[in-house]
Amino acid sequence: MARDNEDFTIIFNEVYPGLCRFLECFMGGQEGALAAHEDIAQESFMRFYRSGPAGLQSREARFWLYRVARNLALNEMSRRHVRSRLWSKVAEIFNRDGTNPAEEFEQEERKKMVLDLLQSLPEYQRAALLLREQSEMSYREIARVLDVSESKVKVDIFRARSALRSKWKEVESAVGNY
Amino acid sequence: MDCNWTEKVSQLLDEELSGDEALRVEEHLSACSVCSGAREDFLRVRREIKAYDFQLEPFANERALRDILASEKAPFWRRRIAVPVPAMATLLVLLLALGLWSASLRIRRPAAEGARVNQTTEANSQPEPGGAFDLSRFDHGERAAVIKIKREQSSNQ
Numbered sequence: 001m002a003r004d005n006e007d008f009t010i011i012f013n014e015v016y017p018g019l020c021r022f023l024e025c026f027m028g029g030q031e032g033a034l035a036a037h038e039d040i041a042q043e044s045f046m047r048f049y050r051s052g053p054a055g056l057q058s059r060e061a062r063f064w065l066y067r068v069a070r071n072l073a074l075n076e077m078s079r080r081h082v083r084s085r086l087w088s089k090v091a092e093i094f095n096r097d098g099t100n101p102a103e104e105f106e107q108e109e110r111k112k113m114v115l116d117l118l119q120s121l122p123e124y125q126r127a128a129l130l131l132r133e134q135s136e137m138s139y140r141e142i143a144r145v146l147d148v149s150e151s152k153v154k155v156d157i158f159r160a161r162s163a164l165r166s167k168w169k170e171v172e173s174a175v176g177n178y
Numbered sequence: 179m180d181c182n183w184t185e186k187v188s189q190l191l192d193e194e195l196s197g198d199e200a201l202r203v204e205e206h207l208s209a210c211s212v213c214s215g216a217r218e219d220f221l222r223v224r225r226e227i228k229a230y231d232f233q234l235e236p237f238a239n240e241r242a243l244r245d246i247l248a249s250e251k252a253p254f255w256r257r258r259i260a261v262p263v264p265a266m267a268t269l270l271v272l273l274l275a276l277g278l279w280s281a282s283l284r285i286r287r288p289a290a291e292g293a294r295v296n297q298t299t300e301a302n303s304q305p306e307p308g309g310a311f312d313l314s315r316f317d318h319g320e321r322a323a324v325i326k327i328k329r330e331q332s333s334n335q
Binding site: 005008009012013016017020021024025038041042045046049050107110111114118129130132133134138139154155157158161162164165168169 | 184223231238242245
């Protein structure tokens with residue numbers, strides 16, 4: 001058991017932060033999603049710990065966790081019912097450091113723009129692109145996580161990039177005109 | 179405006195092209211302004227997504243890990259076991275072979291036993307002088323003796 005927990009802790013420390021970031025970007029536009037991504041990441045790890053396949057290597061465990069997390073996120077998004085996280089909001093307010101408010105505002109706006117642009121993509125394109133750009137998975141690995149063919153991954157990533165490219169230009173020209 | 183090679187540019191950025199193909203796309207890029215513009219934009223998309231500022235709450239990692247480790251694990255018989263496909267296939271073939279072997283043994287054994295029984299019955303079943311079998315060996319001579327007596331009485335009548 002001690003050995004199991006040790007292995008689990010190693011996998012957790014390797015995968016958890018990246019999984020949270022993936023889920024935040026993946027669910028970004030949904031109401032309350034910013035609070036839910038950590039819950040879903042934790043739930044995925046909980047399932048892995050309690051009843052996940054035993055004896056998985058770290059790499060395999062990563063695929064398993066991303067697949068489960070994405071499915072949980074899709075369920076959550078379709079239900080559009082996200083638990084409120086009052087305490088985390090309160091903690092967020094109290095934990096704010098003394099950065100420049102203008103800088104902070106700009107950063108927040110930029111984050112929001114990235115999330116909004118990502119949300120404009122179809123779910124399967126968004127997932128494929130995030131797994132590629134943030135988690136740095138190969139097409140083959142992405143295909144395993146999303147349970148689709150490699151050629152679909154290739155096309156989805158290209159389409160996602162092309163769509164974001166043109167949307168970014170639209171946003172920039174709108175800001176420039178403003 | 180778009181170029182037919184733009185999709186290849188996307189794959190080049192992801193290092194998903196073979197050496198020769200990558201070289202060809204690189205050559206094309208030096209000559210095609212559409213594709214080189216696309217590469218710049220794709221790289222920018224990459225930078226923006228990678229630069230997405232993400233911070234977990236302080237101690238969120240530790241808290242989550244503590245909660246998970248404190249939860250109850252499923253008993254081992256309810257857990258799935260990850261077995262690589264080749265190992266699982268070998269195991270199945272071995273089990274199948276074992277099953278066939280034991281089935282063939284079962285088929286062979288009754289046949290051999292049947293043959294042995296036939297031999298012994300043939301050896302023991304010497305016909306009686308009267309032409310009838312001696313039934314007494316089946317029930318230690320009790321009922322057979324009665325039948326024999328009745329048969330003798332009826333033949334005498």
